[in-house]
Amino acid sequence: MKQNKQFNVTVRVWRQAGPGEPGKMVSYKVGDISPDMSFLEMLDVLNDDLLKKGEEPIAVESDCREGICGCCGLVINGDVHGPDEHSTVCQLHMRRFKDGDVITVEPWRSKSFPAIKDLVVDRSALDRIMQAGGFVSVNAGAAPDANSVPVDRDRAEAAMDAAACIGCGACVAACPNGAAMLFTGAKISQLALLPQGAPERAARALNMVEAMDREGFGNCTNEYECEAVCPKEIKVSNIARMNREFLLANLFSKR
Amino acid sequence: MDTTFLKKLITTSLGRKSLMAVTGLLLGAFMLIHLGENLLLLKGETAYNGWVEFLLSNPVTPLLEFGLLLLFVVHITAGVWVRVEDFLNSPRGYEARRWQGGRTIGSATMLYTAAAILVYLLYHMLTFRFVDHSMGFYQMVTGAFRSPVFTSIYVAGSAALALHLSHGMQSAFQTLGLNHPKYTPLIKAGGWLVALAMLGFALISLYFLFNMDLKAAEAGFQVIIIR
Known part of the structure; x- marks a missing residue:
């Protein structure tokens, strides 16, 4: 284990109550992060904290968390899908960050992707x-023989x-x-x-x-x-x- | 007669882009011919004026000139349309945003180099096209090149043109769907060569700014590039 100590970061997140509402960046401190956590798990921990305090959790979209569904998508510190190349946000781990880091988290911003809430946009x-x-468009029928259409x-x-x-x-x-x-x-x-x-x-x-x-x-x-x-x-x-x-x-x- | 397919060249994003690409490639080809004409300045007054006289006496020339004007109009109109749409659609409001390595200086500055080239083109028209030509074309052009102010503008314009073409030439091929693992590297290299060739305009004007033609004549040299 190269880095097993738990650490703390500050997350600056885009908060927006709903479509058309004004939004703003809000900072949260997140403590006791394991470097083995995924970035989305770190947001889960932050949302648990917010729920315990009776605050509205951050809306964020994810599904398979194994990089194949296309559900997650965030701009992290200005990098689309985070700092790892050719990777989805769910494949990003907290070991890519260090103690005391300030991490900016934003949704996809496009006129064609209207905001729904916080980090969730309508794609x-x-x-x-x-x-x-x-x-x-094909007539559904029995599956054709595998070699009948050469490719x-x-x-x-x-x-x-x-x-x-x-x-x-x-x-x-x-x-x-x-x-x-x-x-x-x-x-x-x-x-x-x-x-x-x-x-x-x-x-x-x-x-x-x-x-x-x-x-x-x-x-x-x-x-x-x-x-x-x-x-x-x-x-x-x-x-x-x-x-x-x-x-x-x-x-x-x-x- | 169904002309929907022609309308789609204007009403669709890919249609407008392909118009911009085709006209851009043709304008690039024109610039190479223009450079060849300017190289005649190095050969001397007789050669240059002879070529200009040939052009002016040729009945096809006004047609070609009109075609050239049309290329510029279509290229600029399609370009402005595309970029206005892009501006309206571009993602806005990122707190932090980092480019990921796809952009080049040429690609990121296309709009600015386009504006610079347009100014340069208008200046070029006002100083060479719509003026009194009685002193002779060679004298008019080389006289202008000997002015530091004129040549500075000319060098800046050529540099903007080179930067514009460094992205534009290969980008036009991609827009027309001409992308192939065998040819795309050659197209990109060729695009850069055409872009660098545009600096030839600057070099020719600098040649006259520093009176190198007079010095060469004094020393008994003749430019041997073109005999």
């Missing part, structure tokens, strides 16, 4: 982009890499323009790369891009901040694929 804009075309290995791998997106919205939070192009690019790519997605390819690209615009996300200026923070290491080549899919669909398809 349903991403769901609506999916509803516009992030699916394959090139490299394409399958590229589709899987795109499908790794957990929809956490870190790309939006990190983008200087509040764009959701890495998310939409990944969701268009995961189907565009596979034969199963081919029949609806053109409609998908057009509809999802237009849904993304309707939600008021910003325009990509290719600064690649999204790729730098993505916990699932989604590559900006997926944005290029989206651009390609959209332009080909718009200019050369019959739609």
Whole structure:
């Protein structure tokens, strides 16, 4: 055990009573933290303290706490998803901090992610982009034989890499323009790369891009901040694929 | 006749971005041709004026000039539109915010270099295009370059252009969906080369500012880059 002593930190958290309410940063001291605690467990300890004192606990979203659900998402000391590279907040441990640290904790801030309460924002804009075309319409029936639709290995791998997106919205939070192009690019790519997605390819690209615009996300200026923070290491080549899919669909398809 | 697909080039985010990218690439190509023309200044008065006379006597030139104006108008309009939207949508109110290494100086300053280039372009038009050309084009251009004030503005403009293109060239390819593991590194390197070439404009003006052409002639040299 390199560091087993318990320590204390000060957490500066964004508190906001509800949608449209004014919010502000509030400081709390959190004591007796184990370096083995996760960052979210530290917030659990703080919330226990607040409940004992009869104060309103801090609203914070999390679910699987193993980095695969995309539920958690905080900006910690200015870093989207915290200081660890390509990781979610739930995978961050208190051993990354030291005694006496002041830790700033903020929600994703984007016009398209309206605030709900404290650190929780409404990311349903991403769901609506999916509803516009992030699916394959097939007649459900018996599962086809595994080898009846051959898929090139490299394409399958590229589709899987795109499908790794957990929809956490870190790309939006990190983008200087509040764009959701890495998310939409990944969701268009995961189907565009596979034969199963081919029949609806053109409609998908057009509809999802237009849904993304309707939600008021910003325009990509290719600064690649999204790729730098993505916990699932989604590559900006997926944005290029989206651009390609959209332009080909718009200019050369019959739609 | 269904023109929805043309409207979508204007009404969608990716349509506007692709218009900006295509016009940007064409303007970049024009700048390289322009640099080639400026290199004729090094060869001398006869060569430079000869080329300008050829351009002015060519009936296609006004059409090309109009096309160039159109490229600028579309590029600037699409650019301003995209950036105004981005400004309205950009995340605001972070107490602390750290960039994570994706941005470059070129990418973060696109809007500022764009504004600088526009000012530089207007100045360039006012000093070279909409003036009396009776003294001869070579004399007009080299005379301007010998002025420290003019050349300072010219050098600053070229630097802004180089910075703009350092991000813009490769960014345009990405926007048009031209990203490939084999070619993207080459495109990025090529973008930098075009950007650095823009400093050639500055070097040519400095060459005349320091009267190196006169000194070379005095010493009996001829510039041997272009014979």
